[in-house]
Amino acid sequence: MQTELPRKARPKASMLKRIARDFAHSKVAMAGLLILALLILAAVFAPLVTPQNPYDLSQLNVMNSHMHPGARPDDQNFHFWLGTDDQGRDIYSGIVYGLRISLMVGFVSTGVALIIGTVFGLMAAYFGGWVEGLIMRIVDLQLSFPAMLIALVLLAMLGTGLDKVIVALIAVQWAYYARTVRSAALIEKNREYIEAARSLGLSSRRILFRHLLPNCIPPLIVVATMNIATAISLEATLAFLGVGAPITEPSLGRLIANGYSYMLSGEYWICFYPGVVLVLLIVAVNLVGDQLRDVLNPRLQK
Numbered sequence: 001m002q003t004e005l006p007r008k009a010r011p012k013a014s015m016l017k018r019i020a021r022d023f024a025h026s027k028v029a030m031a032g033l034l035i036l037a038l039l040i041l042a043a044v045f046a047p048l049v050t051p052q053n054p055y056d057l058s059q060l061n062v063m064n065s066h067m068h069p070g071a072r073p074d075d076q077n078f079h080f081w082l083g084t085d086d087q088g089r090d091i092y093s094g095i096v097y098g099l100r101i102s103l104m105v106g107f108v109s110t111g112v113a114l115i116i117g118t119v120f121g122l123m124a125a126y127f128g129g130w131v132e133g134l135i136m137r138i139v140d141l142q143l144s145f146p147a148m149l150i151a152l153v154l155l156a157m158l159g160t161g162l163d164k165v166i167v168a169l170i171a172v173q174w175a176y177y178a179r180t181v182r183s184a185a186l187i188e189k190n191r192e193y194i195e196a197a198r199s200l201g202l203s204s205r206r207i208l209f210r211h212l213l214p215n216c217i218p219p220l221i222v223v224a225t226m227n228i229a230t231a232i233s234l235e236a237t238l239a240f241l242g243v244g245a246p247i248t249e250p251s252l253g254r255l256i257a258n259g260y261s262y263m264l265s266g267e268y269w270i271c272f273y274p275g276v277v278l279v280l281l282i283v284a285v286n287l288v289g290d291q292l293r294d295v296l297n298p299r300l301q302k
Contacts, residue, residue, distance in 0.1 A: 022295045032287025039281055043099040050093040051078040056251050064088035066262075069269050083269040085258050090271060094255050095277050101251035102281065106232040109133025109169035113222050116170070122216075124178065124209045125185030136182065139175040147172045151234060155243045162245050165238055169231050180223050182215040218296040223262065225289035229282045236278055252278045 024030060042049055052059050064073045069083040069091075082091035120139075125134040142150065154168040188194065189212060197207045238244040239253030240260075247254065252274050259270025 019295050023291055024215060025280065026291050026294075029287050029291030031283040032291075033279055034181045036284040036288060038065075039099055039277075039284070040103060042096050042156050043103050046093075046096045048099055050090070051076075052090040052093040054089045054097050056249065061088045061301075063221050066267055066270075068267075076108055082273045083267075085255070085270045086262070089250075091255070092274055094250060095252065095274050097219040098250055098252040098255055098274065098279070099277070100172075101245050101249065102232050102253075102278070105162070105166055105169065105235045105251070106285075109166050109173060109231045110224055110228045112166075113170045113173035113227070114177050114220065117174040118181050118213070118220065119214075121178040121181025122185055122212060125182045126189055126204065126208055126212065132182075135178065139178050140186070141200070142172075142175045143179070147234060148237065151238060152241075155238065159279050160243050160246075162249075165235055165244050168238075169234060172234070173227050173231065176223055176227060180219050185212055188212055188215045192222040222289060222296060224287065229285035229289065232285070241270055252281075 064084050065086050065088045067080050067084040070079055070081060071265060074139045079091050086088055120135050122134040144261065150172050151168040154171055155164055158164040158167060193211060197211050235244055236253030239251045240257040245251045245254055255274035256271050262270050
């Protein structure tokens with residue numbers, strides 16, 4: 001005898017299958033997803049796929065600096081396939097370890113900003129009145145300034161360091177989620193299921209997070225995916241300006257900054273290869289986000 005699935009499980013499973021099927025229709029999006037998956041796996045298993053730990057100063061030899069791609073020094077048993085930088089750091093190893101920082105900053109800052117922005121956006125839409133006015137005026141004020149300017153001002157007050165960069169990016173991003181959630185929640189809060197929940201005497205917190213929030217998730221997923229790429233590019237820009245990760249633990253932006261002054265001297269590889277990987281990472285995330293936006297948009301469903 002076959003056991004039937006619960007009623008709620010079948011619609012959810014069918015919805016996930018539809019999303020996966022529609023997402024797979026775009027070969028470009030699937031290519032972006034594949035590139036993103038490979039970059040994430042390389043970052044996670046960095047010690048296993050790199051010949052050198054670029055953060056371990058004892059493994060660096062200044063005498064191996066500025067070596068061209070494919071070179072193999074006498075004191076190493078491996079080739080520098082992408083060359084070395086001005087500190088004797090293997091560019092390939094630096095890129096893979098730099099991916100760890102870029103991805104960690106992107107996902108952590110986006111995740112925390114998503115939580116904060118969602119809470120404030122739901123509160124603004126549900127309670128209305130002076131609560132909505134106060135929250136949305138703060139959001140409007142923040143969004144009126146360039147994100148890079150806000151991040152630089154915060155880092156000037158907080159100081160440099162990776163943790164400070166994450167805090168600055170959280171402060172920059174939360175307003176986007178607050179506005180997105182408020183727009184979606186304003187539509188949902190007047191529907192019958194919210195009125196029914198109120199008539200049953202459910203608490204505001206339960207209505208917000210058990211009934212209202214689940215129906216605001218699709219646009220949040222799209223915005224979060226896009227903002228991961230934005231956070232990664234902002235971190236790279238801040239690192240390029242010298243206010244990001246420390247020089248002993250370079251991210252992709254710091255690696256690009258280290259090689260920028262050598263671009264016209266023939267030692268292009270110091271800056272070029274980290275820049276290519278950064279572009280691939282941001283493009284891959286944006287391709288996935290674009291396809292998710294189309295898949296999760298009910299107006300585009302046939």
